[in-house]
Amino acid sequence: MIVGRVVGTVVCTQKDHRMEGTRLMVVQPVSIADQASEGKPLVAVDTVGSGIGELVMVCSGSSARQTSRTVNTPTDASIMGIVDNIELLGSLVYRKQDEK
Amino acid sequence: MIVGRVVGTVVCTQKDHRMEGTRLMVVQPVSIADQASEGKPLVAVDTVGSGIGELVMVCSGSSARQTSRTVNTPTDASIMGIVDNIELLGSLVYRKQDEK
Amino acid sequence: MIVGRVVGTVVCTQKDHRMEGTRLMVVQPVSIADQASEGKPLVAVDTVGSGIGELVMVCSGSSARQTSRTVNTPTDASIMGIVDNIELLGSLVYRKQDEK
Amino acid sequence: MIVGRVVGTVVCTQKDHRMEGTRLMVVQPVSIADQASEGKPLVAVDTVGSGIGELVMVCSGSSARQTSRTVNTPTDASIMGIVDNIELLGSLVYRKQDEK
Amino acid sequence: MIVGRVVGTVVCTQKDHRMEGTRLMVVQPVSIADQASEGKPLVAVDTVGSGIGELVMVCSGSSARQTSRTVNTPTDASIMGIVDNIELLGSLVYRKQDEK
Numbered sequence: 001m002i003v004g005r006v007v008g009t010v011v012c013t014q015k016d017h018r019m020e021g022t023r024l025m026v027v028q029p030v031s032i033a034d035q036a037s038e039g040k041p042l043v044a045v046d047t048v049g050s051g052i053g054e055l056v057m058v059c060s061g062s063s064a065r066q067t068s069r070t071v072n073t074p075t076d077a078s079i080m081g082i083v084d085n086i087e088l089l090g091s092l093v094y095r096k097q098d099e100k
Numbered sequence: 101m102i103v104g105r106v107v108g109t110v111v112c113t114q115k116d117h118r119m120e121g122t123r124l125m126v127v128q129p130v131s132i133a134d135q136a137s138e139g140k141p142l143v144a145v146d147t148v149g150s151g152i153g154e155l156v157m158v159c160s161g162s163s164a165r166q167t168s169r170t171v172n173t174p175t176d177a178s179i180m181g182i183v184d185n186i187e188l189l190g191s192l193v194y195r196k197q198d199e200k
Numbered sequence: 201m202i203v204g205r206v207v208g209t210v211v212c213t214q215k216d217h218r219m220e221g222t223r224l225m226v227v228q229p230v231s232i233a234d235q236a237s238e239g240k241p242l243v244a245v246d247t248v249g250s251g252i253g254e255l256v257m258v259c260s261g262s263s264a265r266q267t268s269r270t271v272n273t274p275t276d277a278s279i280m281g282i283v284d285n286i287e288l289l290g291s292l293v294y295r296k297q298d299e300k
Numbered sequence: 301m302i303v304g305r306v307v308g309t310v311v312c313t314q315k316d317h318r319m320e321g322t323r324l325m326v327v328q329p330v331s332i333a334d335q336a337s338e339g340k341p342l343v344a345v346d347t348v349g350s351g352i353g354e355l356v357m358v359c360s361g362s363s364a365r366q367t368s369r370t371v372n373t374p375t376d377a378s379i380m381g382i383v384d385n386i387e388l389l390g391s392l393v394y395r396k397q398d399e400k
Numbered sequence: 401m402i403v404g405r406v407v408g409t410v411v412c413t414q415k416d417h418r419m420e421g422t423r424l425m426v427v428q429p430v431s432i433a434d435q436a437s438e439g440k441p442l443v444a445v446d447t448v449g450s451g452i453g454e455l456v457m458v459c460s461g462s463s464a465r466q467t468s469r470t471v472n473t474p475t476d477a478s479i480m481g482i483v484d485n486i487e488l489l490g491s492l493v494y495r496k497q498d499e500k
Binding site: 060082 | 307308309310311312313314315316317318319324326340341342343344352361362364365372373374375376377
């Protein structure tokens with residue numbers, strides 16, 4: 001899984017009917033160590049009620065369909081968790097409650 | 101999923117019989133922020149009636165088979181939505197009705 | 201899917217028994233626009249009777265097993281179509297009958 | 301599979317319910333030859349009781365769900381082994397008992 | 401599939417129980433044209449009795465589980481063939497019997 005920040009949304013009215021009711025979020029991958037942007041943004045289905053600005057975990061490939069919301073949908077990336085803390089070698093490098 | 105623009109078509113008369121009746125589109129991946137071309141084009145099966153010039157969502161891997169048209173076919177990329185709007189950090193960066 | 205040119209063959213006498221009878225082709229990926237070589241060659245199972253020099257479509261991942269020949273085999277790339285025409289933005293950039 | 305070193309943990313209280321009880325580890329990929337860091341860290345589910353500092357094997361994609369702990373979960377990377385020895389061309393290049 | 405050379409082994413005593421009895425080989429990917437090393441080594445499960453120094457075919461992703469030995473295991477790369485010959489554009493560029 002990768003860690004990223006939710007930075008936007010995509011709206012498609014014409015889409016495969018299995019995708020109806022899903023929210024498509026733009027996620028900017030970030031460095032795990034300092035949460036700086038890294039690489040290109042991608043589009044993922046939200047499955048946990050994430051919002052703009054939140055740090056999330058994104059799962060890719062067939063595993064992206066292993067959530068109640070995405071089973072049997074043409075989804076290759078899903079937000080499957082909202083990050084609370086990241087600890088690296090004993091140091092807390094991210095704490096959600098410190099944001100904003 | 102990635103965002104791309106439909107730029108062409110590929111015709112194969114000799115192909116796996118499960119692919120009969122599918123339309124193969126050439127899709128140029130674009131930057132989500134400004135929709136400029138980015139990276140190499142790929143070939144995807146159209147599942148939503150997309151046309152040349154349209155901005156679309158492309159789903160890859162086994163998930164590309166999760167549409168009524170592509171189930172059980174040797175398809176590793178499907179167009180599963182036509183993009184109407186993209187919003188980044190509160191700004192509308194793409195609106196389909198502004199095109200052309 | 202990607203577009204490539206068949207440039208060779210690989211023979212393995214000792215292999216998983218499910219692969220018996222399959223033809224392993226070396227495929228050189230090409231640019232869709234001008235069919236020049238691009239990137240590294242890979243090995244794919246032929247499922248459509250392709251030959252050396254032909255332009256083909258290659259499907260990767262689990263989708264490569266979705267043909268009559270490759271179902272349940274350890275195959276991660278299959279040739280699933282022989283390209284006849286490629287059209288980009290209204291121009292015919294490849295026509296099989298012009299080859300040779 | 302790739303070889304990496306466990307360097308941290310990620311905590312998500314809000315996550316897909318199928319992920320409850322799983323431990324999310326940050327894994328830094330390493331060179332197989334000398335175990336130096338190489339490339340970007342990723343997040344993987346621990347399935348073998350690994351700890352910070354240990355050298356592990358990470359399996360990606362749908363195969364990451366083929367463990368008792370990760371079946372049917374939105375997991376695209378799993379730690380499925382703790383490395384004891386690595387031998388390259390007859391030389392032992394890593395021995396767990398030599399660590400620390 | 402890619403072509404590589406078996407260059408080592410990895411031993412994990414603590415691993416997912418489904419992996420018991422499997423042999424983990426280090427495989428160095430090679431150029432198909434001249435079999436020179438190319439890119440980073442990876443770890444693959446041996447399913448054909450390959451040995452150090454042999455040129456092999458490696459299959460990745462879910463397809464790596466499509467062998468008698470790897471079905472239902474957390475394996476994302478399998479050695480599924482030992483290469484005897486490679487022919488490129490009519491020239492034999494590799495012949496196993498010429499090795500050693």
